[in-house]
Amino acid sequence: MPSLGADMEAGTLVEWMRQPGDEVTYGDIIAVVETDKGAIEVEVFEDGRIDRILVEPGTKVPVGTPLAEIVGAGQAPHAEAAGEPVPNPASAPPPEVTKPAAAPPAPTTLLRASPAARSLAAEQGIDLGTITGTGPSGEIRRADVEAAEQPAMHPSGPDLAPMRRAIAAAMERSKREIPHYYLTHTMDVSGPQSWLEHYNSGHPPAERILLGALLVKASALALRVFPEFNGFYEQGHHAPSDAIHVGLAIAIRGGGLAAPAIHDTDTLPLGELMVKMRDLVGRVRKGGFRSSEVSDPTVTVSALGDRGVEALLPVIYPPQVAIIGFGTPLPRAWAVGDAVAVRTVLSASLAADHRVSDGHRGALFLRRIEELLQRPEAL
């Protein structure tokens, strides 16, 4: 069970997308896991063949529990006959070659549920871990599952109650641990907007680019020269990240928020970045994003878009060290040279971790974003 965020302790295996015997390669989606953040597709980090599955759908297991065993090319399969999944994670053998370096296996507790209860829970997509058993020894029986009125999480969309809890935990930790400082800067984006209008007039609707893509790309490029705003603060010091994976804060209809990554944002051409942003927004709203998208963001961008307000002061998502906010572009009376003109302006803000960086560098960073935005053709 991969860790899909610092606050994640356990996840429920919802569905296997691959079966024993299937060949898998790096990046393939092999399973769907339900976490507090919603249903997440788990990618594989090894090339090889799935030897056997260790966790059944419907089972909630702690982070670090082996979900399946993968044998690499030329390796012999597991000595025991591959076959029935092991329902009890406590009896699963330790991993051999399958896991990326992650949290060590956490101690597991046996979930006692009758076969009939398991069967019904799997059918209804109900997480047994959320049910209190009323059997003679506290085991979950069929009647307990019937009594648990829980909306199905997948694929009808994310379940917001656990997501709310996850956001609460992360934001509490952020405000408790991270000494934020805030900087704001209002920038004229009329130039980039006219460039976009011109660009989009020559492209079909599906290929058009929105201002948000420029903001994300400009932020990613600026981070190349301001590494103190990228990466993680862990165990008392900052671990900068060479890769720039911008997490995109995406509001979920009905409430809730997720900020999954667009990998290597700084290297993506604008058109490709836009495609990925559209895809990600669509999937997040359906509750289906991938494990690496959830665990990998090195920084977050929160852009309010056209229907927001002038400015925001965002809260850092730990263990990241910065978050960049963009308010809604608005027409304002703006000094251009000696005259006043109506221009479209945008308020950019930076919330950063004072343990890692100082306001002087933060100001230079916001200025750098502004400069990059003024040359959209170079983004």
Place this chain on the structure above:
Amino acid sequence: MIQTTYREAMREAIRTAMQDDPGTFLMGEDVGHYGGCYAVSKGLLKEFGPQRIRDTPLSESGFTGAGIGAAIGGMRPIVEIMTCNFSLLALDQIMNNAATIRHMSGGQFTVPLVIRMATGGGRQLGAQHSHSLEGWYAHIPGLRILAPATIEDARGMLAPALADPDPVLIFENALLYNDAGEIPDEVSVDIDHAAIRREGSDISLITYGGSLGKSLAAAETLEGEGISAEVLDLRVLRPLDDAAILVSVAKTRRAVIVDEGWRSGSLSAEIAMRIMEGGFWTLDAPIARVCSAEVPMPYARHLEEAAMPGTAQIVAAARQILGR
């Protein structure tokens, strides 16, 4: 309707079979002049004569073998063995001949033999007369094993058993002989299926023979506690009616198996395993068993009672499973 007893019903079944087929005869220890050790054949010697109601020497292997030979030769013999403990003297004949000859002769010979024997404890007859070994016989391919638990089955099972071209063993729990009740004028039963003796929705009590009455009494007690117990009478111990077992357990999701045999390697173990194989995902609780204590059956009354499955133990097992 006819008012009768289990013993009389069995006697009537033999009488009817003798009347219907001149090739049918009864053979066993004390079945003639004494009238049978449980008085089942009382009066039949006078009615049918010593040619057809034959007293035998105390030699189970000998007269069981003679019955097998007669059956191969075209007769329809009924062999009575006093108790199933004594049947072990005839086990070689039953297993190595009766159960195998059809197979070993490539179907040239069949053994349409019926062996009746008393089984079970509860009569202070000691460890050599009181065991329940029907589960052992249910292990043997080539045999059909019947356990009539009701007066109607006592009356009705013999005819289809005699009609079966292969050997059939009928285990009569000796505590049942005095059971009295009404049966229809004409009884017609099959020897293939289990029967639900009481409908219920919370738990299945799966049983047979001498434990049926105890299980029904347990179900009655449980109903007073708000637990609806279904009672399944297996009737046929080989071949087991898997479908009836699985249907009942799929409905109630819980089962207590009540078997007067010893627990280890018993028929109850076989039934539990079949539920695992065919009904695991329907289960809402572990399967429980109530069996005889694993001791030679004691002679002393209080110890014998303690050693055998009782209504209180069945009720307790059901409560335990349900967490009540």
